[in-house]
Structure formats: C-alpha cells, structure tokens
Amino acid sequence: MPKRRYLVTSGLPYSNGRLHVGHVAGAYLPADTYVRFLRARGHDALFVCGSDDNGVASLISARKEGIPVEELTAKYNARQAEDFKGLGIRFDIFGGTHQPGFTDLHNRLSQEMFTTIHDKGYFTKKTTKQLYDVEAGQFLPDRYVKGTCYHKLPDGSVCGYTEAYGDQCESCGHAIDPIELIEPTSTITGTKPEPRETTHWYLRLDAFEKQLQEWLEGKREAANGDPAWRETVLNFTLGQVRQGLPERAMTRDLDWGVPVPLDDPDAAGKMLYVWFDAPIGYVSFTAAYCQQTGGDWAGYKNWWKDPDTRLVHFIGEDNTVFHALIWPAMLMAEGTYQLPRTVVANSFLNIKVEGQEEQKISKSRGMAIWVEEYLKNLEPDPLRYYLTAISPETSRTAFDIDDFIARNNGELLNALGNFVNRTITFTRKHFEGAVPEPGERSQADQDHLDFIAAQKEKITLSLDACRFKAALAELMALARAGNGYLDLKKPWTQRKEDMAACGTTMNIGIQTVRALAVLMAPFMPFSAEKIAGMLNLESEDGVLPWDDATSELGAGHPLAEAEILFRKLDASELFGAD
RNA sequence: GGCGGCGUAGCUCAGUUGGUUAGAGCGAUGGACUCAUAACCCAUAGGUCAGUGGUUCAACUCCACUCGCCGCUACCA
Numbered sequence: 001m002p003k004r005r006y007l008v009t010s011g012l013p014y015s016n017g018r019l020h021v022g023h024v025a026g027a028y029l030p031a032d033t034y035v036r037f038l039r040a041r042g043h044d045a046l047f048v049c050g051s052d053d054n055g056v057a058s059l060i061s062a063r064k065e066g067i068p069v070e071e072l073t074a075k076y077n078a079r080q081a082e083d084f085k086g087l088g089i090r091f092d093i094f095g096g097t098h099q100p101g102f103t104d105l106h107n108r109l110s111q112e113m114f115t116t117i118h119d120k121g122y123f124t125k126k127t128t129k130q131l132y133d134v135e136a137g138q139f140l141p142d143r144y145v146k147g148t149c150y151h152k153l154p155d156g157s158v159c160g161y162t163e164a165y166g167d168q169c170e171s172c173g174h175a176i177d178p179i180e181l182i183e184p185t186s187t188i189t190g191t192k193p194e195p196r197e198t199t200h201w202y203l204r205l206d207a208f209e210k211q212l213q214e215w216l217e218g219k220r221e222a223a224n225g226d227p228a229w230r231e232t233v234l235n236f237t238l239g240q241v242r243q244g245l246p247e248r249a250m251t252r253d254l255d256w257g258v259p260v261p262l263d264d265p266d267a268a269g270k271m272l273y274v275w276f277d278a279p280i281g282y283v284s285f286t287a288a289y290c291q292q293t294g295g296d297w298a299g300y301k302n303w304w305k306d307p308d309t310r311l312v313h314f315i316g317e318d319n320t321v322f323h324a325l326i327w328p329a330m331l332m333a334e335g336t337y338q339l340p341r342t343v344v345a346n347s348f349l350n351i352k353v354e355g356q357e358e359q360k361i362s363k364s365r366g367m368a369i370w371v372e373e374y375l376k377n378l379e380p381d382p383l384r385y386y387l388t389a390i391s392p393e394t395s396r397t398a399f400d401i402d403d404f405i406a407r408n409n410g411e412l413l414n415a416l417g418n419f420v421n422r423t424i425t426f427t428r429k430h431f432e433g434a435v436p437e438p439g440e441r442s443q444a445d446q447d448h449l450d451f452i453a454a455q456k457e458k459i460t461l462s463l464d465a466c467r468f469k470a471a472l473a474e475l476m477a478l479a480r481a482g483n484g485y486l487d488l489k490k491p492w493t494q495r496k497e498d499m500a501a502c503g504t505t506m507n508i509g510i511q512t513v514r515a516l517a518v519l520m521a522p523f524m525p526f527s528a529e530k531i532a533g534m535l536n537l538e539s540e541d542g543v544l545p546w547d548d549a550t551s552e553l554g555a556g557h558p559l560a561e562a563e564i565l566f567r568k569l570d571a572s573e574l575f576g577a578d
Numbered sequence: 579g580g581c582g583g584c585g586u587a588g589c590u591c592a593g594u595u596g597g598u599u600a601g602a603g604c605g606a607u608g609g610a611c612u613c614a615u616a617a618c619c620c621a622u623a624g625g626u627c628a629g630u631g632g633u634u635c636a637a638c639u640c641c642a643c644u645c646g647c648c649g650c651u652a653c654c655a
Binding site for chain 1 (some may be wrong): 579581582583584589590591592594602603604610611612613614615618619623629648649650651652653654655
C-alpha cells in the first residue's frame with residue numbers, strides 16, 4: 001500500500017464553555033481514531049484543531065461571566081485542551097483563532113483570503129437595515145432580538161406570540177425578519193433596539209452552484225482511496241444547492257474578530273464573519289505548526305496547496321453547511337487551495353437518564369456529562385469505547401448512563417478484558433512466562449487464525465470508510481471469538497493430557513491478544529498500550545503497526561504480568577447531577 | 579408550507595448495489611465448564627421488517643399513498 005498524506009481537522013470548538021460528551025462524539029473522537037488508524041498503517045497524518053474565539057457568542061459569554069473576552073477564550077481554550085489530552089485525543093497542534101501566538105498568523109491568512117476573493121469579484125457590497133442596540137453599542141444578530149410575532153395566520157389574524165426570537169417564531173413556526181418584529185427587545189440589554197443602516201460584503205455563492213453540485217455529486221462513490229461521503233451530508237447539501245444558494249454576508253459589525261482588510265470607509269470598524277475566519281483556522285494553525293516545528297510558517301502551503309494531501313474534515317452536523325458548501329465555495333473562489341476530500345459529519349447526541357425521557361444535551365438544565373467531571377473519576381477508554389459504540393453516524397443516538405455501565409461491564413470487562421487476562425495469566429503460569437511453541441495446528445486452530453485475519457480485514461475496510469461503529473463491533477466479535485476458542489480447546493484440560501497441544505492453544509491465544517491490542521489501539525489507545533506492555537511489544541509513540549495484527553509473536557517471547565484493563569462500574573457512584 | 583431523516587425480536591440497533599430458512603449485543607429460559615476481573619462457552623424461545631397498494635420471476639431493500647416520531651428552513655454558532 002502506497003504511503004499517503006493526510007491533513008485531518010476537527011471542527012473548532014467554540015471557546016465559551018466546557019466540553020461535554022456530545023462534542024467529543026461528534027467531531028473529535030472519530031477524528032482521533034481515524035488519525036491513529038492512518039498512522040498505524042504507515043500513512044503521514046497531521047491532525048489540526050484549535051478554538052474558535054471570534055464572533056459574538058464569546059462576547060456575550062464574557063459579558064455574562066464579567067470578564068474580558070480575551071480572558072474568557074483563553075480560559076476555555078486551556079480547559080478544552082486539557083479535556084482532549086485527558087481523553088487521548090492527540091492533536092499535533094491545538095491553536096485558537098484569537099490566542100496569543102496564533103492571532104497574527106490567523107488574521108494575516110484570513111485577510112489574505114478575503115482580499116483575494118474580493119479582488120476576484122466574488123463579493124457583493126450591500127447596505128441593509130438591521131437592529132442596533134444603542135446601550136450595548138452593537139448591531140444585534142437575529143437570535144438576540146425578541147419581540148411579538150407579526151406573521152399573518154391563514155385565518156387573517158396576526159400570530160401575536162410575544163416571545164418570538166428574531167430568527168423564528170416558536171408559536172407559529174414562521175421565519176422572522178427581525179426588522180418587522182412588533183416591539184422588539186434586545187436580549188442583551190433588554191432595551192429597545194433601533195433600525196440602522198449598515199453595509200456588508202456578501203459572498204456570491206450562486207457563482208459556485210454548478211461547481212459545487214458537480215463536486216458533491218462526485219462524492220457519492222468511494223474513489224482514489226477516499227471514502228464515499230455519508231448520505232446525510234450529500235442529501236442535505238445537494239438539496240440546498242437545488243434550492244439555490246443565496247449571497248451570504250461575510251462581514252459583521254463587531255469589535256472582536258478579524259478586521260475587514262479593505263481600504264473602504266464602509267469597512268471601518270467591521271470584522272470578518274466568524275464563519276469566514278473559523279475554517280481558515282485550520283490553515284493558520286497548520287502554519288503555526290510549521291513555524292513551531294520547522295521554523296517557516298509558509299510551510300502550510302505544502303499541506304494545503306499540494307494535490308497529494310488528502311484534506312479530511314470531521315464535524316458535527318450543525319457545521320455541514322459551512323464545511324460542505326460555504327468553505328468549499330471560499331476555496332474555489334480563492335483558487336489556489338485544495339478542496340476537502342472528505343467531510344465526515346456526525347449527528348447530535350442526546351442524553352438519557354433513568355426514569356426520564358431522552359432529551360437534548362443542555363447546559364442550562366444541567367443535562368450534560370462534562371468531560372472534566374468524567375475524567376475526575378474514570379478512565380478515558382470506557383468513554384471512548386461507549387461513544388464510538390453509540391456513534392451518531394447516521395442519526396441521533398442517546399448517551400444512556402445505564403447502557404454505558406452495562407457495556408463497560410459486559411463488553412469491555414467481561415468479554416475483552418477477561419479474555420486478555422485469562423490468556424496471559426494461564427500462559428504465564430504454565431509456560432514459564434513466555435509464548436509457547438506453536439506446535440501442530442488442527443483445523444480448529446487454523447480456523448481461528450483465519451478468523452483473526454478476517455476481522456482485521458473487516459475492521460480495515462470499515463475504518464477506511466469512516467464507519468467507526470461497525471469497525472468496533474467487529475473488534476468485539478474478535479474478543480468474543482477468543483473466548484469461544486479457549487472454551488472449545490479447553491487448555492485447562494489439555495494441560496493435564498497433552499502439554500504440547502495446550503501450548504499450541506495458548507500460542508494462538510496470545511496471537512489473538514496481540515491482534516486485539518493492535519486493532520483496538522485507534523479506539524482505546526490507553527488499554528492497547530497496557531496490553532502492549534503485557535506482551536512486551538515495541539510501540540513507537542503509541543503506534544502499533546497495523547499489520548502486526550496478523551504477524552505471529554515467536555515462541556519464547558517473554559510475557560509480563562497481566563494487568564487489569566477495565567474495572568467494574570456502578571451507576572450509583574458516577575455522574576452526579578450536573 | 580418546503581427540504582431531509584426515522585419507524586426491523588422485550589430493549590438498543592445492523593442489514594453496503596432487490597435474490598435462498600431476516601442478523602448481532604443485551605435481557606429471558608435451559609445446559610456445560612472452572613484457566614480467568616463469579617467472568618466465559620453452548621443451545622432455545624422471540625419478528626405479518628409501521629400500514630395499504632404497486633413494479634418484479636423475486637422487496638426489509640424500488641415506487642405511490644397513509645399513520646406516527648424527529649431535524650433543518652440558512653447572517654446563534
């Protein structure tokens with residue numbers, strides 16, 4: 001297999017809060033698993049992420065917490081970085097669009113892209129009326145305006161719902177133009193905003209409709225080693241294209257962000273739209289990485305402008321429109337960058353606790369499992385395992401605490417952990433702490449070895465296709481088969497009758513343990529590392545070469561003492577409210 | 579209203595171009611074993627694949643409609 005070069009990104013987390021399990025399951029854990037898999041197969045991979053610090057949401061949060069926005073984003077950037085580290089999600093670089101050491105490069109690259117697109121004529125300059133909060137001194141995004149719904153119902157009356165937000169009325173369901181709201185109120189200050197004129201630059205997405213459509217249509221099938229895109233992403237984006245793509249404003253009236261780099265009085269005091277600069281974060285963090293490791297930030301071009309680099313974005317479903325339509329359109333407009341090869345979008349994760357209905361994860365209602373809290377008491381691998389097992393790849397799924405406990409105890413502990421433990425323990429005890437001679441293999445022995453190879457192949461295919469849940473199920477099938485094999489061969493009986501036959505069984509048992517260690521490493525790196533320790537395997541920076549799953553550990557290879565991989569969990573001792 | 583998705587065993591879900599008796603895990607029942615974190619293994623039970631109609635030699639799989647649930651509808655990210 002030829003060595004390939006990958007640039008993998010995870011959607012930038014917004015640096016105005018902590019991370020919960022839904023974030024992890026969406027854009028971060030699958031990406032980390034994928035990168036570990038690529039490296040195990042010998043490919044080059046650069047894994048890039050960082051926080052999204054700009055935009056109005058962090059300003060609002062900073063106001064709420066009563067601290068400067070720089071302080072707020074720095075605080076959450078650091079805490080999120082810790083969370084990722086604790087979970088074994090290992091980015092090569094974790095930057096931030098407004099963090100010290102990153103801002104200069106980020107602003108520069110963002111402004112360059114804006115300028116290039118502007119000079120190529122893909123922006124339209126337009127002046128519109130928007131609501132302005134005089135007290136806060138800022139224009140209000142739709143969502144931050146509240147008022148009475150003006151929408152006329154079929155019977156001729158007016159909806160009149162008084163709690164309607166500026167984007168949509170929850171009572172009649174109609175989309176709202178905030179300018180039309182009756183008695184509008186700013187949700188920031190509670191004052192009445194006034195309409196003011198403002199000028200912005202709109203990206204002409206319509207100019208790229210055809211190009212986007214052809215590009216997306218080409219993603220239905222796997223090609224050139226790139227997987228087929230998920231149907232959910234294609235259905236959504238192609239549906240949008242079919243309906244026609246409107247112009248979208250790429251600038252905002254704000255004082256926090258990347259300044260609009262135009263020599264135009266109308267651009268004074270304006271910033272780039274946060275969704276314009278956020279994906280450029282992937283580029284600027286790459287540049288920062290190049291600067292930190294090789295001294296030359298311009299090295300980012302070797303990743304971003306080289307057609308041999310495969311750019312893969314992992315995101316949550318809410319980011320689909322930005323990563324699969326707007327961002328590619330920006331890249332098409334700019335003209336010198338490579339387009340994403342793959343955009344992997346996961347759906348949201350709901351949460352379910354005993355006695356209650358499944359519901360959305362919610363900060364305000366305390367319905368969330370925070371990574372920080374989890375890591376205080378528990379090991380990362382069970383969470384990595386569970387979140388992959390219930391990965392919302394095709395539709396929403398729910399984090400169910402009872403289910404988490406049941407899977408930890410029944411699958412990780414009883415099936416996988418116990419198999420590793422019984423195999424190592426028995427072999428050490430009866431074969432002087434080393435791998436026994438393979439001896440003569442029966443049909444059953446060969447069948448089991450064939451099964452290992454078959455599972456490795458299935459897992460490889462599934463991971464290549466970014467089907468993490470399916471790959472993990474095949475891994476568990478191998479652990480179960482290991483248990484079945486031992487029960488079939490009964491080495492505890494063989495030991496008394498035919499020591500050589502017993503040695504053959506345990507030799508194959510050890511080969512199975514080794515295969516498990518290699519194949520589970522992308523999913524559960526900490527546990528894989530423990531098994532590697534028991535088997536005295538060489539691993540380079542935590543990477544176990546993928547093909548070692550089916551290469552045999554020789555007779556006489558020493559074994560270390562068995563170590564408990566997973567411990568039994570009880571729901572009552574975990575996950576206190578909030 | 580428009581776009582999209584979902585509805586498969588008691589529970590959670592898989593079913594990759596339509597093709598033989600529809601699968602897995604958990605749970606339940608019965609049996610076996612004792613190397614192991616009282617774990618593991620084997621067997622059995624259980625489904626009119628939401629419903630109706632259609633295309634086809636053949637449909638869980640394609641088409642139409644019905645019922646139920648959900649998401650999105652774009653300057654909040």
